[in-house]
Amino acid sequence: MNKVQKRFANERGVILEYLETIRKLTQAKLCNKEAYDAIMIIFDKENQDLIDEFKFLLFGRNGNKNEKKKEDKKNSMEDEMFEVDMNLTRRKTAEDTAKELMHSLQQHEDQQININIYFSAVSLGYIRKIYKEEGSSIITRLRDDPTSVLPKILKKLESEEKVLIKKWGDIHEKKNNPCKLGSIV
Incomplete structure (x- = not known):
């Protein structure tokens, strides 16, 4: 059982929304930034540790590389x-x-x-x-x-x-x- 299942036990439909977001990400219907934004909304601010882990998975150790590209642009x-x-x-x-x-x-x-x-x-x-x-x-x-x-x-x-x-x-x-x-x- 992963952290999401332990923490939410599907209250507020969090697990279903989370899985739907992951499914869209793997099917390339979402870019990493869109998936990250969705996860932030799903987990709320109280679960910042989960959001941070998800961010690490999507963007790596240095965070969002697109921010640097935006700054350069x-x-x-x-x-x-x-x-x-x-x-x-x-x-x-x-x-x-x-x-x-x-x-x-x-x-x-x-x-x-x-x-x-x-x-x-x-x-x-x-x-x-x-x-x-x-x-x-x-x-x-x-x-x-x-x-x-x-x-x-x-x-x-x-x-x-x-x-x-x-x-x-x-x-x-x-x-x-x-x-x-x-x-x-």
């Missing part, structure tokens, strides 16, 4: 969010600077303009990044003839904004609506 998602937020900020700074330079070029058409006065190294690096392989040539062309290149850069920055906003929304949707396991009890 959460950290990964936060890293993605940070990266997108930084790119949105850099994009906005580069766009504002490009617009300011465009306005300055319209005011002083004949004057030679040093783009390093307007663009920071970070903004130039971001422009280089969004143009990928063409980045260096775009920066060179921007230095040589900003009037012809700035409209193209502004268009590229605007299209990049749409991509980043969509990515930002997708990440936040994943964060706010994670997949949840179904309840069994």
Whole structure:
């Protein structure tokens, strides 16, 4: 006779619920987490020793390994969010600077303009990044003839904004609506 039978003698139908949960687990109708949650409900808090034994059987010595996976996934998602937020900020700074330079070029058409006065190294690096392989040539062309290149850069920055906003929304949707396991009890 095992601990469950000794302790409950089938009061409240505990043994039947317990056996049904075990049967579902062995037939792969429940994942370990769902089975553990069901056992917690069946045994109540007064029988924590049985719950702990069941947890050990399901998850081993280290407990629920899914918790570590969830934590890693959460950290990964936060890293993605940070990266997108930084790119949105850099994009906005580069766009504002490009617009300011465009306005300055319209005011002083004949004057030679040093783009390093307007663009920071970070903004130039971001422009280089969004143009990928063409980045260096775009920066060179921007230095040589900003009037012809700035409209193209502004268009590229605007299209990049749409991509980043969509990515930002997708990440936040994943964060706010994670997949949840179904309840069994």
